Amino acid sequence: MPEFCAAYSCSNRRTVESKARGITFHKFPRKDMRKKWERALRRKDFTATNTTVLCSEHFKPEDFDRTGQIVRLRDGVIPSIFSFPVKPQKVSASKVTPRFPSPQPLGSAPPEEFLGVLRSASSRMDMMCGINRARLGPTGAIRAGPTRYR
Numbered sequence: 001m002p003e004f005c006a007a008y009s010c011s012n013r014r015t016v017e018s019k020a021r022g023i024t025f026h027k028f029p030r031k032d033m034r035k036k037w038e039r040a041l042r043r044k045d046f047t048a049t050n051t052t053v054l055c056s057e058h059f060k061p062e063d064f065d066r067t068g069q070i071v072r073l074r075d076g077v078i079p080s081i082f083s084f085p086v087k088p089q090k091v092s093a094s095k096v097t098p099r100f101p102s103p104q105p106l107g108s109a110p111p112e113e114f115l116g117v118l119r120s121a122s123s124r125m126d127m128m129c130g131i132n133r134a135r136l137g138p139t140g141a142i143r144a145g146p147t148r149y150r
């Protein structure tokens with residue numbers, strides 16, 4: 001059964017990969033301590049169950065007892081490391097995988113924006129040629145400047 005971390009904006013779950021990264025999952029304690037954990041999570045209307053877990057990323061290194069075979073939390077520790085929306089940039093940069101717009105189907109016609117760019121590029125070219133023609137046109141000499149005739 002997959003186990004997901006209950007912390008806000010944390011997507012860790014118990015997988016081979018998370019295990020390789022050294023992430024451990026810890027069930028909520030009972031009674032008063034469970035209330036303290038729930039409050040620490042700051043999730044609205046959140047109630048932990050007997051299967052709710054938090055991953056080890058929300059605890060300080062000194063919160064763990066790593067002396068035994070299994071990494072366990074010391075008695076009385078409260079999760080203290082969370083990414084609340086105060087720093088959304090940091091969270092999205094490290095947690096969110098880049099999402100690309102849905103790919104164009106293969107063999108489809110070039111997208112309309114692309115044709116539009118081509119069209120506007122060629123019309124801009126015409127405009128520039130027109131300007132050049134006006135400058136260098138047959139009347140160019142006369143336009144050299146009115147000062148000459150004073």
Ligand SMILES: [Zn+2]
Pocket residue numbers: 005006007010011012054055056057058
């Ligand atoms: Zn977590």
